[in-house]
Amino acid sequence: MPKLSFPIGPQHPALKEPENLRFTVDGELVVDADIRIGYVHRSIERSCSERNYVQDLYLCERVCGICSNAHTLAYSMAIEKLADVEVPERAQYIRMMMHEFERIHSHMLWLGVAAHEIGFETLFMYAWRDREIIQDILEMVSGNRGHYAMTTLGGVRYDITDEMAGKIREGLATLRQRAEHYADIATTEATFLKRTVGVGVVSGDRCQQLGACGPVVRASGKDYDVRAYFPYLKYDNVEWEVRTSELCDVLGRTIVRVQEVIDACDISIQCLDLMPEGGEIQAKFPRKVPEGEVTSRVEAQRGELIYYVRSDGSDVPERVKIRTPTLANLPASIEMVIGGQIADIPIAFASIDPCFSCTDRMVVLDDISTGDRRTMSWAELVKLGKRK
Amino acid sequence: MPRRFGIAAMAMELMESLLVQKPATVIYPVERLEPPERFRGRLRFNPDECSLCGLCQRDCPADVIKVVRKRVEKEDGTKELTGHLEFEMDRCVFCGQCAQSCRKGAITFTHEFELAQPSRELFMMDTRTEDTADEECDVDEDTVP
Ligand code: SF4
Ligand code: SF4
Numbered sequence: 001m002p003k004l005s006f007p008i009g010p011q012h013p014a015l016k017e018p019e020n021l022r023f024t025v026d027g028e029l030v031v032d033a034d035i036r037i038g039y040v041h042r043s044i045e046r047s048c049s050e051r052n053y054v055q056d057l058y059l060c061e062r063v064c065g066i067c068s069n070a071h072t073l074a075y076s077m078a079i080e081k082l083a084d085v086e087v088p089e090r091a092q093y094i095r096m097m098m099h100e101f102e103r104i105h106s107h108m109l110w111l112g113v114a115a116h117e118i119g120f121e122t123l124f125m126y127a128w129r130d131r132e133i134i135q136d137i138l139e140m141v142s143g144n145r146g147h148y149a150m151t152t153l154g155g156v157r158y159d160i161t162d163e164m165a166g167k168i169r170e171g172l173a174t175l176r177q178r179a180e181h182y183a184d185i186a187t188t189e190a191t192f193l194k195r196t197v198g199v200g201v202v203s204g205d206r207c208q209q210l211g212a213c214g215p216v217v218r219a220s221g222k223d224y225d226v227r228a229y230f231p232y233l234k235y236d237n238v239e240w241e242v243r244t245s246e247l248c249d250v251l252g253r254t255i256v257r258v259q260e261v262i263d264a265c266d267i268s269i270q271c272l273d274l275m276p277e278g279g280e281i282q283a284k285f286p287r288k289v290p291e292g293e294v295t296s297r298v299e300a301q302r303g304e305l306i307y308y309v310r311s312d313g314s315d316v317p318e319r320v321k322i323r324t325p326t327l328a329n330l331p332a333s334i335e336m337v338i339g340g341q342i343a344d345i346p347i348a349f350a351s352i353d354p355c356f357s358c359t360d361r362m363v364v365l366d367d368i369s370t371g372d373r374r375t376m377s378w379a380e381l382v383k384l385g386k387r388k
Numbered sequence: 389m390p391r392r393f394g395i396a397a398m399a400m401e402l403m404e405s406l407l408v409q410k411p412a413t414v415i416y417p418v419e420r421l422e423p424p425e426r427f428r429g430r431l432r433f434n435p436d437e438c439s440l441c442g443l444c445q446r447d448c449p450a451d452v453i454k455v456v457r458k459r460v461e462k463e464d465g466t467k468e469l470t471g472h473l474e475f476e477m478d479r480c481v482f483c484g485q486c487a488q489s490c491r492k493g494a495i496t497f498t499h500e501f502e503l504a505q506p507s508r509e510l511f512m513m514d515t516r517t518e519d520t521a522d523e524e525c526d527v528d529e530d531t532v533p
Contacts, residue, residue: 051449058449058483122398129412143426149483157488158426181397189395 003031010039014346017356021349025342033337035330041360048320053079053153053289056317060307063322064358065146066109069102070300071322072151074307077232078296079153082311083289089234091155091282093275096233097168098141098150099298100264100271104134104175106301107257107264110353111182114254117347118195123185130178133171140164155282165272176265183258186251196251200336200348203248212332214303214325215260216352219245219252226299238270250351260301287315300325302353324358423499428482430500433473435515437494440471444486444495450479453486477503478511 003026010018018039024032044063048056060075061068073095080087087095108131115123135145141160142148150156160168186192202212204220217224225242227235243259245252293310303325310319329352336348414421423429442455457471487495505511 052447054447054485054489055449058481058485061483062481122402126398126401132412139427140424141426143424143428143484144482147481147483149428149485152488157484185398189398191395 005032019356023337023342023345028341028343030337030340030342030345033334035334037330037356037360039360040357042357045320045322048317050316052315053287053317056320057151057153058149060320060322061147061149063324064355066106066355067102067300067302067305067358068147069098069150070298070305072149073099074296074298074300074305075309075320076151076153077298078294078307078309079289079317080285081294081296082292082309083153083286085154085283085285087155088280088283090159090276090279092233093271094156094158094160094281095151096235096238097160097268097271098138098148098156099233100268101134101138101141103264103301104261105131105138106353107261108134110257110350111254114250114347114350115192117350118192120192120195123182123192127182130175133175133178137168137171140167152282152285154285155280157282159281160272160275168272169269172265172268176262179258179261179265183255183262186254186258193251195344195347196254197247197249199250199340199344200253200351201249201339202332202335206335207332210331210335211328212303212352213328214299214301214353215253215256216303216329216332218243219256220248221246224304226297226304230297232296232298234271234274237274238267240267250347253351288313289315289317293319302326302355303328324355326352326354326356326359329354330359423501427499427501428484428497430498430503431475431477431480431482431486431513432496432498433475433513433515434494434496435472437492438473438490439492439494440469440473441491443489443491444473447485447489449483449485450481452476452480472515474515475513476511477513478505478508 003024005022005024008021008023009015010020020036020039022034022036023030044059048059051059057072057075060071063071108127112124112127112131115121115127138148139145141158141164142150143158150158186196202210202216202220204217204222207217207220208222212220213224221244223242223244226232227240228242240263243256243263245255247255289311291311291313293308295306295308297304297306299305304323305325306323308319308321308323309317312318333349333352333354336351337345340348440455440457442457445453445455452475454474454476455471456474457469459467460470462468482497484497487497
């Protein structure tokens with residue numbers, strides 16, 4: 001049978017965000033794939049150089065609607081390092097709880113989306129219903145279901161009251177039970193296994209070669225997690241372990257994420273126990289940040305999120321550079337679909353939990369008509385990265 | 389048999405939710421959920437508390453606020469600072485930074501969340517009490533509120 005190439009997107013009913021996927025198929029088998037991004041470029045990095053450090057906090061928060069707290073956390077950690085400001089201990093625990101709450105809501109959301117992609121609508125509905133528990137907690141603590149605006153430069157905006165702590169404990173206990181139930185479903189339910197076992201396979205070594213991160217690399221047997229390798233906030237003080245799976249497929253990614261929901265519940269409860277009573281939640285923060293450059297990284301729910309900030313000593317950053325986890329996971333996602341069935345493309349792609357709006361920064365496109373590729377040297381890349 | 393466990397549990401849960409539990413959603417707008425205490429709904433501005441310092445304008449990430457200041461000469465020859473604030477509320481992202489920055493507590497948030505309007509003009513919130521001329525305010529504070 002002759003091979004057939006076809007594009008999907010940038011505008012396509014099956015896509016939630018504009019991106020262009022190209023597939024070459026031989027019958028039902030995918031033999032080649034490529035991805036082209038750059039359709040939702042929003043100029044956020046450049047806009048950061050136009051606003052002051054406080055305003056940028058909210059701009060960075062809007063890089064992504066799902067991992068908004070991870071973005072403000074990475075951003076403020078970078079600026080705090082530059083300004084040499086110590087965040088109060090209580091605020092660090094609250095930040096950590098918000099970080100884990102966000103992981104729970106994101107993984108539960110992903111579980112629903114994954115179930116929907118394989119046609120398991122019951123699981124989709126249940127996962128999203130249970131996600132409301134954590135959404136209610138997030139709303140109670142921060143005032144919002146998304147874009148929480150909890151992290152401020154030098155601390156957090158709101159404290160957690162005793163009454164809230166009680167409700168959080170209660171909610172997380174239910175959620176933990178539900179997550180255990182989903183872990184059972186994922187590993188025992190025949191239809192779920194049929195659509196996930198051996199689908200979207202990529203080995204751990206290949207993941208590392210391609211620079212993948214987050215649950216994708218952990219589901220391929222590598223234990224890379226920023227929280228463990230480069231501990232920030234108070235991750236040193238709580239007991240938890242990096243969850244990995246040797247399965248290297250969609251099932252492995254599901255198991256890792258569901259386990260991380262359970263762990264996130266435990267970490268949050270430990271934070272409530274370890275948090276010092278009362279005290280400051282916000283340190284004084286200078287408007288002007290000393291000259292210098294800094295990087296910070298956090299383990300967002302989709303993987304490693306990196307911020308680079310350069311200051312010229314004014315109240316406006318000279319350069320902000322953001323590396324989102326989806327960008328790191330895209331090359332691995334291409335490998336996942338090649339060799340698989342056409343019907344498995346949606347779940348294989350969904351298994352990296354992609355977010356294209358976060359990823360779009362600036363892309364240098366190869367010329368499709370001539371097939372010309374542009375190669376850049378390391379020195380050129382550094383120059384390009386530092387240019388405003 | 390472990391294989392049957394997952395689907396059996398889910399089938400039981402399905403029956404339970406059909407027969408016993410209430411729907412997870414409410415019939416809006418007949419039924420409404422009460423927003424939490426910290427919810428940031430419609431912005432409320434109290435001109436009596438405002439000192440026209442301009443801190444809110446400086447930190448608003450969406451350029452919603454414009455502080456207009458004017459010095460008027462009183463009858464006894466002394467000058468008084470007056471002015472007003474203009475809010476372009478269709479731009480607001482409800483981040484709450486203005487309320488954080490304001491040291492006078494002049495900006496607060498209500499629980500009102502149904503804010504749609506048929507035209508952009510209706511989003512303009514002008515707190516003008518008298519005719520004032522535009523004058524960009526210039527503030528320089530050295531710490532973040
Ligand atoms: S809530 Fe945020 S966007 Fe809205 S006026 Fe206040 S600072 Fe500006
Ligand atoms: S920060 Fe407060 S006092 Fe200052 S101009 Fe704004 S509303 Fe008025």
